[in-house]
Amino acid sequence: MHKKVDVCIVGGGPGGALLANLLAKQNVSVLLVERTNNFAKTFRGEHLNEEGESVLKQHGIYERIEQLGLLKMETLEYWHQGECIKTILPDEKVGHLGIHVPQAHLLQAILEQAKHYPLFDYVLNTTVKELIQNEQGQYTAVRAVQNGKELLIESQLIIGADGRYSSIRKLANIDTTVRSHGYDLLWARIPAPANWSPSIKMALVNGMQISLFTQAEGFVQIGWNIEKGSFSTLRKEPFTPFIEKLCSAFPQLAASVKEHIQSWQDFVPLDVFSSMAEQWGKNGVVLIGDAVHTMTPTGAYGLNSALMDAHLLAEVLLQNEQFDFVSCATKRKHEIERIQATQIEKEQKFSEAFVVLS
Incomplete structure (x- = not known):
């Protein structure tokens, strides 16, 4: 099977689903690829902050x-x-x-809206096996397996929204720095x-x-x-x-x-660990959410950071005829560094709240 789209998003969690929704709304053809048979099957964070x-x-x-x-x-x-x-x-x-x-409610609301847009599509039970490069070194396609059959997806941009153990990050050879807590x-x-x-x-x-x-x-x-x-x-x-x-x-x-x-x-x-990818994207691949910056559960920042990644990346993609995500990635990297530092501080100072005065 063969599909061709403007943007292929791998990972049907909240970040990937929201990005697909926002791009399709603006007439960008999007294919959302999810490895499970149900968008809400894999557990993810469920707490929203402001x-x-x-x-x-x-x-x-x-x-x-x-x-x-x-x-x-x-x-x-x-x-x-x-x-x-x-x-x-x-x-x-x-x-x-x-x-x-509840994760099912969040994803249902995002996808209900996305399905109204003609240029939105998705595939389930689909596992990415390979990223394909052209002669210039750009990643231009994804080779996947859907229900045991090969699926080739040609795309101008490939988004890795596939979580802390991201296949897209690994296939694109993007290094990540991991911190144990x-x-x-x-x-x-x-x-x-x-x-x-x-x-x-x-x-x-x-x-x-x-x-x-x-x-x-x-x-x-x-x-x-x-x-x-x-x-x-x-x-x-x-x-x-x-x-x-x-x-x-x-x-x-x-x-x-x-x-x-x-x-x-x-x-x-x-x-439990936190991480930050050395690069947030390269050669036609961009990472968002846990794929690029894994958070610890402290403060429940993971879900919210993924939603903000999707929101800001959609803005950059839609406002720039010549796609350049460097400024977006730089802004988000500084913010994620701040949040991860906050998580460490909260973990280190947690016991202070239990000092009982006699």
Whole structure:
């Protein structure tokens, strides 16, 4: 099979989907390539901050997400030995401390809008195998496999929006600098207890951070920091003493925890690191989102940064007859460096919030 488009975007997460939407809206032919059989199948960050909220509102997408369902965080709470010791309320002008948007709702809203544009198209179950260069060294096509059959996609521009382990980045031989943060993360999701308020709750247990994120549709997501590389050893130890620490930190969650987290298999481990690509693009390839700057979960910046990447790159592509993304990449690189520095500072100073005055 053979397709020819102006822009081929590899990776159907929020950043890739939004960029495809914005370009197709302005009569740029776009093909969005997703390796899974469902855009929302791969887990990605689900918390919007003010920046992400602003981008979605600007492009008329936020209202549809509201209809599908979202949840605004009303408090940020710090807990110590089973009690709340500090509560932070939102700025009245903002009205929330983050917004939980189920990934399926976000992608549905973006893609519903995109499908109205004749020059938008997508393919699922499609894995990129090769980038093809012309005699001048420009990447001009993608060779992929869709449902076991070869697919050749000719494109003037190839966008890698395919996440932290980006195939496009690797195939284009773009190096990345990786930073370890000294911890990994265990994720779990359980039903929220009755009368659970929309909140983010934090605790410090044995020197490690535990975070609870209230989710739309009645769930709580648990993020438990563990020592880097320790999960293989940890899961050989007895499970009950480990989970009792979570119950002691948040007693009101104990019943739901004991019912829904009964073994190590109920946790999903995440390898935590941050990274920055040496180049944000070259020879007809451009990277956005985690493909170019992987973020840690701290502060939930990843999703919002990907949306902003897409927003700004679309502006550059549409405003410049001669595509030159250098100024856009430079601006974003400075901003991402600032955010990653903020993440490190938040991680290093997290324990300070739990200094209890006697």
